[in-house]
Amino acid sequence: MLEMQHLHKSFSGTNRVLDDFNLSMREGEFVSLIGPSGCGKTTALRIVAGLLEQSGGKVIVDGAESHGPSRDKAIVFQHFNLFPWRTAIDNVSYGLEMQGRPKAERKKVAQEYLELVGLSDSAKKYPAQLSGGMRQRIGIARALAIHPKLLLMDEPFGALDALTREHLQGQLQRICIERNLTTLFVTHSIDEAIYLSDRVVVMGVQPGRIIAEFDVTMPKPRADYNFRAEPEYAELRESIWKLLEQQLVRSELVAS
């Protein structure tokens, strides 16, 4: 469904931020990119989103090469990036508005997605009137409202408190399963990556690249049972942490 082939990215005068990045995703698959700061995970996501131009390589969506933003792809940002001057419902309908859909349809669809994230009562509120968790639910609704083939999430729960985060993770997984969404998810958190993913891709630094991939086979939705008590969880956590620890040491060595 999504193919990233030999992606390279270097900014002028620095090391390769992303070096020969290859990843292919099945339809309905949930893949997390995890790694220390500077491993290029956000760079890879932004290239797929079309917000950043790669220095080399290809992004292929459904067999066709993808350049720049498109209506197949929707992104959820770490800092929500909601428009402060738009009410919740107008934020959710933004993508549809930019596609030139008629007003009545936009309103109807936006309403449905607000309901999906449980915020129908806050339709007329501005982002400043909502909590962080509510804002990110608007961010998720805004992305889903354009009915994308591919959902891109850049540390979407990174700015939220632990309780809200855990709650939203469970709800996101439910939505992803229900709508068979193909999701590329960037995170710092090993626990979050294992919780949500079918596959965890571990990235290393200097240069930014993929160093390992792990399949997560525990059944979903994982909020329905104590997946953290499973042996698979402990094993994955251990192996991923070992790899990341090495990378952390590496990035500190380079920094000093």
Add this chain to the structure above:
Amino acid sequence: MTPATSPSPNVFDSWGGDSRAGILERIASLGSRRNGLRLASLLVVLTLWELWGRANPFFASYPSAIGAAGIEIFLPEVVPAFITTLVAFFTGLAIAVPIGMAIGFGMGLVRLLDVALTPYINAIYATPRIALIPVLVLWLGIDFNLRVAIVALGAVFPVIVNTYTGTKHVDPELLDAGRAFMAPHQKILRTIVVPSAAPFVFAGIRIGIGRAVSGVIVAEMTSALTGVGRMLISHAKYLQIDELFVSVITLGLFSLLLLSALTMVQRRMTPWSNAEQMR
């Protein structure tokens, strides 16, 4: 395109908004205490002024005398003077605000205009407008046009500079969101750049109004000899201190009223900017 699977209702149902009534009440009581304090302060100041003014009868005045003079000259003198001044003032403002916004947005969005115009804008902005009055008198005479020009020159530069600054302070993350959701260039301007510059534009108009008021009064006192400026000058010349104070205080109150009106317009047009307090 409607979604293939209809979204299930209320997945996030347990996370409703929390009540903030307690905070609101506290703010309200703080507000009323603050108003009480202000009233008390006003009474003390007026009393002290009254006492001091009665003790120095020649060059000072005091509240009761000013009030009496106000009742006497308000309709025959103050109102016509203000009408004369305000016609010029609002004409100048009506010219300056749209032009200032157009130039500001133009410079902010078109690099060529930015590079070409910035030196002139900075040079003229930095020049005291009083120094321009003799030049403008030569060009425009001492009539209506002179006063309109002074007002427009006073207001237009803050509007230009602030609008320009506003276009340069758009959050790049919001631009990312616009691009990611396929906003075409002109929609990025309309849905992101313009609203995010709006508070800057209003701040520019606010500064512009202050400069425009002082500009038109100076022009009326020094050259045009009409309106509120002339009223001030003539009362000062004949040592009519009470009437002079009436003029000054009316002018102050008027400026205050104008800025409050602008605040109301701003709240109307940018309801999100005070959304924090509406939660």
